[in-house]
Amino acid sequence: MKKTIALTLLFLVMAMTVVAQDPGAPACGGGDPDLSDCPLDSWVMLLAGCGLIITVLYLNNKQKASRQLLS
Secondary structure (H helix, E strand, O other): OHHHHHHHHHHHHHHHHHOOOOOOOOOOOOOOOOOOOOOOOHHHHHHHHHHHHHHHHHHHHHHHHHHHHHO
16 A cells, blocks of 8 residues: 555656746746646646545555455
């Protein structure tokens, strides 16, 4: 379980560096986000990270329950 959490945090940190905005890029005020260097909002990354963590915990609990039924 510790490895799963560490790997998840590693992927989240790597994703944040990939979508970081270039300091020389123009401001993102009202432009098309698909055609500019605008980063994702931090709340979107937080929401995705929380969803991933909840999914991992749910699947881990489900796997534990199925192991107990087989024993």
